[in-house]
Amino acid sequence: MNPPLPEHGLDSPPEDGLDDLLAGASDAQPARATAPAGAARPARAAAAxxxxxxxxxxxxxxxxxxxxxxxxxxxxxxxxxxxxxxxxxxxxxxxxxxxxxxxxxxxxxxxxxxxxxxxxxxxxxxxxxxxxxxxxxxxxxxxxxxxxxxxLALLKGRASYLCLHRLEQARHAETLPDRRAVRTLARIERWAQGTDSGDLAELDGLDERNPVIPLVTSTRENCLGADCPAWRRCHVMKARREALAxxxxxxxxxxxxxxxxxxxxxxxxxxxxxxxxxxxxxxxxxxxxxxFLGATLGSGQVIDFARDLLAIGLQQARGQADWPGLAAGAERAARELRLAGAGSLRDLRGTVKLRWEERSAAPDFAAALAGVAAALAPVAASLQDVEEASPDFTRLAERARQLAARAAGFAEPPAEGRVRWIDVSAHQLRLVESPLDxxxxxxxxxxxxxxxxxxxxxxxxxxxxxxxxxxxxxxxxxxxxxxGSPFDYAAHARLYVPRGFPKPNESRHPAAVAELSARLAVALGGRCFVLTTTLRALRAIGEALPRELEALGQPLQVLVQGEVPKRQLLDRFLAEPRSVLVGSQSFWEGIDVPGDALQCVVIDKLPFPPPNDPLVEARVRRLEAQGRNAFADYFVAEAAVSLKQGAGRLIRSESDRGLLVVCDPRLAGMHYGRRLRDALPPMAPVADEAEATAWLARLAADRLPW
The missing domain is CATH 3.40.50.300 (P-loop containing nucleotide triphosphate hydrolases)
Incomplete structure (x- = not known):
C-alpha cells in the first residue's frame, strides 16, 4: 500500500532533507509494534x-x-x-x-x-x-x-477501525440503505479478510462520510467489551496493546x-x-x-440507536417485542426534535449555529426534548426483558438510559462556566454544552x-x-x-490590498472579489486559490467567477468546494494548472501545494470570528466582565492567526513565489490593520492592480520553457 497523500504536507520542503530519504525503504511495511500481545516492552537507553x-x-x-x-x-x-x-x-x-x-x-x-x-x-x-x-x-x-x-505505534479512535462483530451484524441486517451500501459492505468484507490493522484508511476511496462506516465500526456506547464474541480479534484492542508496548x-x-x-x-x-x-x-x-469536553445530544445519535435496536432486535429476539414500533417511535422523536430545533429554517446548506435561548423557551422545543426521553422509556423497559439473552441488548439498554438522561439534562439550566447552543443542518440537529476553553x-x-x-x-x-x-x-x-520562517518573503512574495474596494458588508463585495480574481487568474494562467470566510461568499463567488472568466475570453477551470470531496477537488486542481479553486474554511490550512502549481491566493475578507456565534458571545462576555477589550484581545487576535493560516498556503518552499491578495480595505485603512499586517510574513506590498498583475505576468513568463 502506498502511503496516503497527507492532508498536511511536510512543513519542511525537500531542501530540508529526508524527503527522499531511504527511498528504497518500503512504505508497505509500516513500523507497527511487533511484540506479541502483552509482551514486556524492553527499555531503551535514555540519553544521559x-x-x-x-x-x-x-x-x-x-x-x-x-x-x-x-x-x-x-x-x-x-x-x-x-x-x-x-x-x-x-x-x-x-x-x-x-x-x-x-x-x-x-x-x-x-x-x-x-x-x-x-x-x-x-x-x-x-x-x-x-x-x-x-x-x-x-x-x-x-x-x-x-x-x-x-x-512505533499508531492509535486512532474507534470509528477508524473495523469492528468484526458489527460487520457480522451488518452482513445480516435488513436496514442497508441502498445498493451502493451493499456494494460498499461487500468491499469491506473482502478487505477484512486480509487486513492486519483493521484501519479503514487502508481502503482507498472510502469516504469518511460513507453511511456504511457507522454500521461496521463501534462506539463507546455500542461496544460490548470483553463480552464481544470477536473480543480476541478486536482491531481496537490490538491497536491499544501495540500502543502500550x-x-x-x-x-x-x-x-x-x-x-x-x-x-x-x-x-x-x-x-x-x-x-x-x-x-x-x-x-x-x-x-x-x-x-469533546462538553455534552451533546444529536438527532443522529438517536436515529443510529433506533436502527441498531431494529437490526439487533430482529436478528436476536424477533417476536419478543415490537422492535419495529419501538425503533420507529425513537426515530420519530429524533426527527421531531430536529424540526423543533430548526424552527423556521428551511433549505439549509451547511450547518447553522443557533443560540440556546432562540429555541429552548419555545413550547414545541421543550415538548420535543421531553418526547425523546418519553420514546426511550418503553424501549428501555423492553430491552430489560431480554437483557440477559445477549450482551448486545445490555449495551442497547445502557444507551437508551444514557440518551434519556442526556435529554433530561438538556431540559435543565446549563452548568456555570459553560455555554449551550444548537447546531442545525439539513438532516441533523445537535444540542451542545461546552466549556469556554x-x-x-x-x-x-x-x-x-x-x-x-x-x-x-x-x-x-x-x-x-x-x-x-x-x-x-x-x-x-x-x-x-x-x-521565524527561513524563506525570503520580501523577494519572493507580494501583498496586494486593493484600495477603493467595496467594503465586506456591501452587497456587491462578492461580485467584486470574483471580478478581481478573474483578472488576476488570467494574468497568471490559473494557479489560484480564492479563500472565503463564509459558505455564502463561497457560493456567490463560485457562481460569478466562471461568468467573469468567460467575459474575459479565458477558458480557465473553476473548482468550487462542495462539488466533489476535498481530496478529489485538490487532485483536479493539481492535474489542471489552468484552474482556480474556490474554497472555504477547510482550505485555509492543512493544504500543501508547493512549487508553481499555486502562485496566487485571494482572501475575500478579514477572517474575524462571527460575532453572533454563541461560543464567541460567551467568550466576549467573559472578557468584558474582566474589564478587557474584547475586540482587541479576542476578535483581532483570532483574525491575525486565521489570516496567517490562509496566507500560509502561498509560499511552501524556498523557491516558491506568489501574490497574496486580501480584498478587504480595512487591512490598509483601519487602525488595527497594522497589527494584522505585522502578523503576516514580510511580503513586499504592491501599490495597485497594475503592479499586481505585472508581478503575476512575470511569474507566468518565468514558467515558460527557455
Missing part, C-alpha cells in the same frame, strides 16, 4: 543528563546522520534552535510552546530530540491524515537515518480529549507511562478540546505527573508570549519560543 542537546546538535550537523542519509540535506539555524529548545524541555520535563514558521522543519525539530531522548513519547496531531504521514513516512525514515531501534505512539487531538472526557480511547492508560507529550498543529488543540482540563493533565509537554505549530499567536494559544490553554508559565 546534559548530553541530549549534544546528541541533537550532532544529528543535525553537516556531518551527522541526517546529512549522510540525504545528500541534499543542509543544516538550518532555525530548525536547530527549535530542536535544542525541545531537547532542553525534555531534559527538564518542562512545558514548551514553540511557534515555527513555514519551512523551519518543525516536524524533525521535535522528532529528532524525542527519539534521541530514549524515553516514551506520545505525539498528537491535528488530523488522521497527518497521523498516517508521521507513522508511515516520517518516523520510519527518520529512525532508519538515526539507526534507532524504536518501536511502543516507545513512541502517534495519536490525534480528538482522541486525546475524547479520552479525557470519556476515558475510552486508550490514552488514559498510555499517558501516565510517557516521558513526553508533543502536540503538533497545536493551534487546533483548543477547539478540539472544547468539542481547555484551560482547566489541560492543567489537570499537566499537574498530574511530571513530564515534558511540547506544543508547536506555525501559528500560535502574534506576540512573544504567544498569548493567543497560551492563555486559553492555561500555559501562562510555559517556556515560549518563536522561530
Amino acid at each position: 543528563p546534559g548530553t541530549l542537546r549534544e546528541a541533537v546538535l550532532a544529528a543535525f550537523g553537516a556531518a551527522g546522520p541526517l546529512a549522510a542519509a540525504d545528500p541534499r540535506y543542509q543544516p538550518r539555524e532555525a530548525q536547530l534552535e527549535m530542536a535544542t529548545a525541545v531537547a532542553q524541555a525534555l531534559e527538564d520535563r518542562a512545558v514548551l510552546v514553540a511557534e515555527a514558521g513555514t519551512g523551519v522543519g518543525k516536524t524533525f525539530a521535535y522528532l529528532v530530540p524525542a527519539l534521541l531522548a530514549g524515553g516514551r513519547v506520545l505525539v498528537s496531531t491535528a488530523t488522521k491524515s497527518l497521523q498516517d504521514q508521521l507513522f508511515l513516512r516520517d518516523l520510519p525514515r527518520l529512525c532508519e537515518a538515526l539507526q534507532l531501534p524504536v518501536r 511502543a516507545d513512541l505512539v502517534v495519536v490525534n487531538h480528538h482522541l486525546f480529549f475524547a479520552d479525557m472526557s470519556l476515558r475510552d480511547s486508550g490514552v488514559a492508560e498510555l499517558l501516565p507511562s510517557v516521558d513526553a507529550a508533543i502536540f503538533d498543529e497545536a493551534h487546533q488543540l483548543a477547539e478540539a478540546g472544547v468539542a 481547555i484551560r482547566e482540563a489541560l492543567q489537570q493533565q499537566i499537574r498530574a505527573l511530571p513530564r515534558a509537554w511540547v506544543f508547536t505549530s506555525a501559528t500560535l499567536g502574534e506576540d512573544e508570549r504567544l498569548r493567543w494559544f497560551t492563555e486559553p490553554a492555561g500555559l501562562d508559565d510555559a517556556r515560549c519560543l518563536r522561530v
Whole structure:
C-alpha cells in the first residue's frame, strides 16, 4: 500500500532533507509494534543528563546522520534552535510552546530530540491524515537515518477501525440503505479478510462520510467489551496493546480529549507511562478540546440507536417485542426534535449555529426534548426483558438510559462556566454544552505527573508570549519560543490590498472579489486559490467567477468546494494548472501545494470570528466582565492567526513565489490593520492592480520553457 497523500504536507520542503530519504525503504511495511500481545516492552537507553542537546546538535550537523542519509540535506539555524529548545524541555520535563514558521522543519525539530531522548513519547496531531504521514513516512525514515531501534505505534479512535462483530451484524441486517451500501459492505468484507490493522484508511476511496462506516465500526456506547464474541480479534484492542508496548505512539487531538472526557480511547492508560507529550498543529488543540469536553445530544445519535435496536432486535429476539414500533417511535422523536430545533429554517446548506435561548423557551422545543426521553422509556423497559439473552441488548439498554438522561439534562439550566447552543443542518440537529476553553482540563493533565509537554505549530499567536494559544490553554508559565520562517518573503512574495474596494458588508463585495480574481487568474494562467470566510461568499463567488472568466475570453477551470470531496477537488486542481479553486474554511490550512502549481491566493475578507456565534458571545462576555477589550484581545487576535493560516498556503518552499491578495480595505485603512499586517510574513506590498498583475505576468513568463 502506498502511503496516503497527507492532508498536511511536510512543513519542511525537500531542501530540508529526508524527503527522499531511504527511498528504497518500503512504505508497505509500516513500523507497527511487533511484540506479541502483552509482551514486556524492553527499555531503551535514555540519553544521559546534559548530553541530549549534544546528541541533537550532532544529528543535525553537516556531518551527522541526517546529512549522510540525504545528500541534499543542509543544516538550518532555525530548525536547530527549535530542536535544542525541545531537547532542553525534555531534559527538564518542562512545558514548551514553540511557534515555527513555514519551512523551519518543525516536524524533525521535535522528532529528532524525542527519539534521541530514549524515553516514551506520545505525539498528537491535528488530523488522521497527518497521523498516517508521521507513522508511515516520517518516523520510519527518520529512525532508519538515526539507526534507532524504536518501536512505533499508531492509535486512532474507534470509528477508524473495523469492528468484526458489527460487520457480522451488518452482513445480516435488513436496514442497508441502498445498493451502493451493499456494494460498499461487500468491499469491506473482502478487505477484512486480509487486513492486519483493521484501519479503514487502508481502503482507498472510502469516504469518511460513507453511511456504511457507522454500521461496521463501534462506539463507546455500542461496544460490548470483553463480552464481544470477536473480543480476541478486536482491531481496537490490538491497536491499544501495540500502543502500550511502543516507545513512541502517534495519536490525534480528538482522541486525546475524547479520552479525557470519556476515558475510552486508550490514552488514559498510555499517558501516565510517557516521558513526553508533543502536540503538533497545536493551534487546533483548543477547539478540539472544547468539542469533546462538553455534552451533546444529536438527532443522529438517536436515529443510529433506533436502527441498531431494529437490526439487533430482529436478528436476536424477533417476536419478543415490537422492535419495529419501538425503533420507529425513537426515530420519530429524533426527527421531531430536529424540526423543533430548526424552527423556521428551511433549505439549509451547511450547518447553522443557533443560540440556546432562540429555541429552548419555545413550547414545541421543550415538548420535543421531553418526547425523546418519553420514546426511550418503553424501549428501555423492553430491552430489560431480554437483557440477559445477549450482551448486545445490555449495551442497547445502557444507551437508551444514557440518551434519556442526556435529554433530561438538556431540559435543565446549563452548568456555570459553560455555554449551550444548537447546531442545525439539513438532516441533523445537535444540542451542545461546552466549556469556554481547555484551560482547566489541560492543567489537570499537566499537574498530574511530571513530564515534558511540547506544543508547536506555525501559528500560535502574534506576540512573544504567544498569548493567543497560551492563555486559553492555561500555559501562562510555559517556556515560549518563536522561530521565524527561513524563506525570503520580501523577494519572493507580494501583498496586494486593493484600495477603493467595496467594503465586506456591501452587497456587491462578492461580485467584486470574483471580478478581481478573474483578472488576476488570467494574468497568471490559473494557479489560484480564492479563500472565503463564509459558505455564502463561497457560493456567490463560485457562481460569478466562471461568468467573469468567460467575459474575459479565458477558458480557465473553476473548482468550487462542495462539488466533489476535498481530496478529489485538490487532485483536479493539481492535474489542471489552468484552474482556480474556490474554497472555504477547510482550505485555509492543512493544504500543501508547493512549487508553481499555486502562485496566487485571494482572501475575500478579514477572517474575524462571527460575532453572533454563541461560543464567541460567551467568550466576549467573559472578557468584558474582566474589564478587557474584547475586540482587541479576542476578535483581532483570532483574525491575525486565521489570516496567517490562509496566507500560509502561498509560499511552501524556498523557491516558491506568489501574490497574496486580501480584498478587504480595512487591512490598509483601519487602525488595527497594522497589527494584522505585522502578523503576516514580510511580503513586499504592491501599490495597485497594475503592479499586481505585472508581478503575476512575470511569474507566468518565468514558467515558460527557455
